[in-house]
Amino acid sequence: MKFLTPTVLAAALAASVNVVTAPAADAGSAIERACIRSNRSAATRPLCGCIQGVADQMLTRREQRMAAKFFRDPHRAQEIRQSDDAWHEAFWKRYKAFGTTAGNVCR
Template sequence: MKSLTTLLLVLLLAVPLNIASAPPADAGSTIERACMKSNRRAVSKPLCNCIQRVADQMLTRSDQRMAAQFFRDPQKAQDIRQSDRNTHEAFWKRYKDFGTTAGNVCQ
């Protein structure tokens, strides 16, 4: 459980949101592939698949492409989070909601 929590905190940082409130993005497996390539102990096919399913419900294709970069480069997440750009702020709010939901659903 601790390694799952650590993985999701590093990758998803978040606050609660109802998963049924967003339409599916049908973006394929962008997040799942990035998750599987990460070198974290908690990585597994079922976990990465679950995270992808949540992403498909909550994030656009563009959001998923950006979020997938965080698996390779966690510093990019910090850069986006601290950015003054309105688009980054809006993305970060969606991403935090996604992270909380994935953390709750993918245990």
């Protein structure tokens, strides 16, 4: 999947995640909604739901909302990654771990 970049890693990983997801009406489905709305060819409901399932296990709702913004604004991910803010640094480490896990689970 060559459309994937580190800033939109979650969208690419959703197709390969084989975990149970939260109900679509759940307020914690920010990543799933952003993934589906991304208009990427690989962004199917099952893929996006899988990514959301991993996010539910690894990221807080606040972190999920932050990650969901990367689908609309990939540059924001770069800003967060390069930020000197302690919360951003901790978030980025968890976000990277989430991406790795989603990639492994969703294959």
